[in-house]
Amino acid sequence: MRTLLRFIQKYSDFLLFLALEIVALILMAQDSAFQRSKIIEVNRQVSGYLYSKFDGSREYLSLRESNSILVDENTELRNRLQQIEELLDSSLVLSEIRDAYQYQFVPTRVIHNSVYKQYNFLTLDHGEKDGVFRDMGVISDQGVVGIVLETSENFATVIPIINLDFRLSVKLKSSNYAGILQWNGKSPLYADLNEIPFHVELQEHDTIVTSGFSSIFPDGIEVGTIESFTLEQGNFYEIRLRLFTDFQGLFHVNVIRNYQKEEQENLEDQTE
């Protein structure tokens, strides 16, 4: 007994070190999506408040840029309005309007953003109160941003394209061949596109858009352009994409609500 006590006394610092390390590693090991969401839930109350205060200044500093982006978007919307008004008389309008009603966009702001990690996350300043729920798509005016992971009443976290866990079905705009988009953990400007078969003809600067196969994103939202591609052994291309979305300067984003999502998913479940 005495030798044990002496041992503990002699190595007390080392034992404390071991104990603390073990606690830290347990924290890491338990970092499942569920745990993460619980921890985030707690600290979002604190950090969400802090970040939204601090963001006031950041927003102010980028006013000029935001303004010009808004002006551009306004012009584009006005153009579309013009086109729709021209269409209003024809019978085509019925299907146009029905499509439009499938999706609704919730405008939100990014209040916390990381781009330099392997598992990056965004925090948005809207949550369940404004109809933002898990598995909704997030886009900016530049292109696809990510998918909503967890939500609380006033906040939501998003897995962006630049997270090693992110996967999305996308397709070539020109030929409609679909592949899987994922990130390789290196630069936030580029991502990889896999599973495009070798017989498809590719060109640099071809545009990649969402495939619309899942109920998360509508068909045809822009993702990026082909930067380079190689055909290594096997039957698939290795394609490097230049992403449209500038994750470092992300500020205003839209969350996509799909009104027919449940219907689509229920039907698909039944079919399986």
Place this chain on the structure above:
Amino acid sequence: MYIITRNIFRFVMVVLFQVLVMDNVMLNGYMVPYVYLLFILLMPFETPRWIVLISGFLLGLGIDLFEHTPGMHTAATVLLAFVRPYILSLLAPRDGYELETFPRVHFYGFTWFLKYTLLMVLVHHLALFYLEVFQLQNFLSTLSRVILSSILSASTIVLSQFFVFRK
């Protein structure tokens, strides 16, 4: 009592500065200077070891809370707190550290502080980055991130000595 309140204040300041300011400084897209290590680096020589360890633990936990990375910074910072005495004795001047002095540029000169900071930051970043990827694939690309980030963090910490903690 005064020392405790001053250190709690410093702790909060370091964490907030790291999360609100430094995390928004991103060189080259994905490199961040981790300045919060200053808190461990600048603790007095004679601080009991268990206090350094516990402070390291709480500091890492505080950063983890804001960065949504449970355990990662905690593990790395506890390791840093543990190796601090060994690095200090490795770099000790011939007659040891004098009483009433602190591990700062002001007392031990620029080269000493640079060596001290570089070694400490390297230990921390090695642990942090390999824990983040948690695999030995891409060993070299992670290593290059460790080295580049260490240089960045260390130079920020050394610079802060000339502007913030001058004495």
